[in-house]
Amino acid sequence: MLRQYELVDRVLDYDPQADEALLNRAYVFSMQAHGSQKRASGDPYFSHPIEVAGILTDLHLDDETIATAILHDTIEDTVATPEEIERLFGANVARLVDGVTKLSRIEAQSENERAAENLRKFLMAMSDDIRVLLVKLADRLHNMRTLHHIAKPEKRRRIARETMDIYAPLAERIGMYEFMKEMQTLAFAQIEPEAYESIVRRLEQLKDGGGGDRIAKIASGLKLILSRAGLDAEVTGREKHPYSIWRKMSERHISFEQLSDIMAFRVIVPTVEDCYRTLGIIHGRWPLVPGRFKDYISTPRRNGYQSLHTSVIHADNARIEIQIRTPEMHAEAEFGVAAHWAYKEKVKAGNQTSWIRDLVEILDNAESPEELLEHTRMAMYQDRIFAFTPRGELIQLPKGGTPIDFAYAVHTDLGDQAVGAKINGRVVPLRTVIENGDQVQILRSKAQTPQRGWLNFAITGKALAAIRRHLRHKEREEGIKLGRKLYDDIVQRLPAPIGVDALPQALKRLKLPDEPALMLAIARHVLTDNAVMEALMPGSGGEEGPHALAPQSHAISIKGLTPGVAYDLAECCHPVPGDRIVGLRRPDAGIEVHAIDCSVLAELAERTESETDWVDVSWGDKTEGAVARISVELKNEPGSLGIVATVIGAHKANIIGLRLDNRDTGFHTNIIDVQVHDLHHLMRLIAALRAADAVNVVERV
Numbered sequence: 001m002l003r004q005y006e007l008v009d010r011v012l013d014y015d016p017q018a019d020e021a022l023l024n025r026a027y028v029f030s031m032q033a034h035g036s037q038k039r040a041s042g043d044p045y046f047s048h049p050i051e052v053a054g055i056l057t058d059l060h061l062d063d064e065t066i067a068t069a070i071l072h073d074t075i076e077d078t079v080a081t082p083e084e085i086e087r088l089f090g091a092n093v094a095r096l097v098d099g100v101t102k103l104s105r106i107e108a109q110s111e112n113e114r115a116a117e118n119l120r121k122f123l124m125a126m127s128d129d130i131r132v133l134l135v136k137l138a139d140r141l142h143n144m145r146t147l148h149h150i151a152k153p154e155k156r157r158r159i160a161r162e163t164m165d166i167y168a169p170l171a172e173r174i175g176m177y178e179f180m181k182e183m184q185t186l187a188f189a190q191i192e193p194e195a196y197e198s199i200v201r202r203l204e205q206l207k208d209g210g211g212g213d214r215i216a217k218i219a220s221g222l223k224l225i226l227s228r229a230g231l232d233a234e235v236t237g238r239e240k241h242p243y244s245i246w247r248k249m250s251e252r253h254i255s256f257e258q259l260s261d262i263m264a265f266r267v268i269v270p271t272v273e274d275c276y277r278t279l280g281i282i283h284g285r286w287p288l289v290p291g292r293f294k295d296y297i298s299t300p301r302r303n304g305y306q307s308l309h310t311s312v313i314h315a316d317n318a319r320i321e322i323q324i325r326t327p328e329m330h331a332e333a334e335f336g337v338a339a340h341w342a343y344k345e346k347v348k349a350g351n352q353t354s355w356i357r358d359l360v361e362i363l364d365n366a367e368s369p370e371e372l373l374e375h376t377r378m379a380m381y382q383d384r385i386f387a388f389t390p391r392g393e394l395i396q397l398p399k400g401g402t403p404i405d406f407a408y409a410v411h412t413d414l415g416d417q418a419v420g421a422k423i424n425g426r427v428v429p430l431r432t433v434i435e436n437g438d439q440v441q442i443l444r445s446k447a448q449t450p451q452r453g454w455l456n457f458a459i460t461g462k463a464l465a466a467i468r469r470h471l472r473h474k475e476r477e478e479g480i481k482l483g484r485k486l487y488d489d490i491v492q493r494l495p496a497p498i499g500v501d502a503l504p505q506a507l508k509r510l511k512l513p514d515e516p517a518l519m520l521a522i523a524r525h526v527l528t529d530n531a532v533m534e535a536l537m538p539g540s541g542g543e544e545g546p547h548a549l550a551p552q553s554h555a556i557s558i559k560g561l562t563p564g565v566a567y568d569l570a571e572c573c574h575p576v577p578g579d580r581i582v583g584l585r586r587p588d589a590g591i592e593v594h595a596i597d598c599s600v601l602a603e604l605a606e607r608t609e610s611e612t613d614w615v616d617v618s619w620g621d622k623t624e625g626a627v628a629r630i631s632v633e634l635k636n637e638p639g640s641l642g643i644v645a646t647v648i649g650a651h652k653a654n655i656i657g658l659r660l661d662n663r664d665t666g667f668h669t670n671i672i673d674v675q676v677h678d679l680h681h682l683m684r685l686i687a688a689l690r691a692a693d694a695v696n697v698v699e700r701v
Contacts, residue, residue, distance in 0.1 A: 001047040010057040018063040026067040033078040041149035055138040068096040099132035144186040160190035188243040234268040264321040286312035385436040408463040417444040431457040483519030506535035567591035573598035576626040578679025583615030633697040640694035
C-alpha cells in the first residue's frame, strides 16, 4: 500500500501546483473513517481506496480526482456524510464522491427496475463530470485484481460478468484500452477458467518455442527498416491478450493453431505525416492482408481513438498486426479521456464522448425500465460506421443504421420531420441501410410526424426512444378523443342532466387524477359504462360499483370438453360463436380454442413432431358472445375515430380494446377488440363500418 508521502509525491511529480494539503487531509480522513474494516484478503479496507488513487496517479489526474478516489467509499461504508465531505474538502470533491457513491451498485444481473435506476444514476453522473467514471473504473480494476480473495465462486463469477458486461465496454467507449484489456482478462479467468488456462498455456508454449524471441526479432527488424528510411520510430511487440484470442476463436469457429495474427506490433512516430510514410514503407515491404487495413486517423472512432491498423504477411507466412500512431495518439489510445489531463486539458463528457449525451437524452424518452436498458445497451455495444452530412460533418451510426437513425443522430427535430433521404445524391426510402462513407441528406417536412412503421427499421436507441415517445403521446391524444365521445354518450343515457360538480366528484369516487385519465380509462375500457354512470350519478349504474372492470367476454360454453377442464379462447384468432372451432391441448396447459382457419393451426399441422393434441369442440347452447378483433383503416381527418365508435355503439357492440397500429400522411389503422353476440353480428358490424365515409378498409384480424 502507498504511504501518505509516497502518494502525495506521485501527484506533485506531474502537477507541482496540486493542493498538497487537500491530499493529506483526504488520506488521514479516509484512514480514520474506515478504521478497523477489513477486505476479503484480510488487508485493511483503507488499502483499497489508496490503491485506487495510485492507479489514477498513473493517469496524471488532478488533485480533486485523487482526493475523490481516496474518499470514494467513505459515504457508503462509514459514518461519514456528504455534508461532512463538502465542509472538509469542498463542493467539487463532495459532488464527485457523491457521484461515485451512486455508481456503486450497478448490477448487470439484478432486476430490471433496480438495474434501470442504477443505470440512470450512472449516466447522469457521467454526463455531469467524466471524472466520476474514471474513479469508478479504477475502483473496479483494483477490485478485479483482488477478486481471487473472495471465497464464493458464484460471487466471483457474478462480479466478473458484471465487469465484462458493463465496466469493460465503458472503458472501451472512452478509449481506456489498457483498463479494458486488463478487466477483460481478469473477468475471463473467472467466467471461463478452463478456456483461460488453455490459452495461457498455449501462449507460454509459443514463447518457449521461440515465440518470445520471434516477437523481439520482428520488432527489431521493423525498427531497422524504418530507421534506414529516416524515421525515428519506437517499435514494441506483444501477444494479444487471452480474452481477445478466445473471442476470435469463438466468432470465427477456429482453433488456436488456426489464428494467424496472435502477434501485434505498435509503431510510434513523431508526426501524422510520419504515420502515413511508415504505412507506405511497410506495405512496400510485405503483402497486405486484404480487408485488414483501417485508417482511424482520418476517420477516428467515436471515442476519439486514432491510429492506422494494418495486417501484413511477414516471413514464413506469419500474419502480424501493426498499429501506427503518434505519441499523442498513443496516450489517447492507452488512457482515452484520462489522457487529456496529461496535456492539461480538463475535459468533461461532452468534449468527445457524445454517446453519453445520447444516452442521457434516452433517459427522458424511455417509458419503462426494460426500454431504458434496451436502448442504452444498444448505444454502448453496437459497432459503428461513419456517414457524412452534405456539409461534411461526420456522423457515427451502428452497423445497419438507416436515414431515420442518421436524422435523429443529427437532431431530434430533424428525425421527427423526416420524409425521405438522399444517399450520395440518389433519393432512397427511409428504410435503406447506410454504408460506411455515404453522404446522407435528410428530406424534411414540418407537416411530418414520426410513424409507427419506423420502429421496424430504426435501430439506434436514440431514434427508437424518440419515436416511441411521440407515438405514446399521439395514442394518448387519440384515446382521450375517443373517451370523450364515449363519455358524452354515457352522460346522455343518465336518467337526468348532471351538474358541474358531478365530474369532479366522479373522479374522486373512481380515484382518478384528472379528466384526461377518465377519458383514457373509458376508451381503453378499463371502466364499464355502468361504472362511469354510477360514479357520475350514484344509483344509475345498476348493481355494479364504480370500480367494476370491463368484462372480457359474456358467458361461453363449449361442447366436447370434460366438465371443469380449463380452456381459453385463443388470442391469435379471436373465435366468436358461429366460427368453426377446434381445441388444442398443449403439455402442462389447458385447452386453447382456435378458429379452424387460424394460421397457428396451419403451422402446427406442418410439424412432424407436435406435442399437441387436437380436441373436437363446438359452441354450446348457452354461449352469448365473445370478443372479435378487427382492423379499421380510417381517413386521417378529425372525427373519423368518433364515427367508428358511433357505428359500433349503434350496433350494440362493445369496444374492449383499441390501439393505433399504423399511421401515415393519409390514413391511420386501428386495431379494435369488440364484444359481439356471434359471427352474424360481427359481419353486420363490419358491413356497417365499410359503409361509413370515414372508413377506408375493415378486415377481421
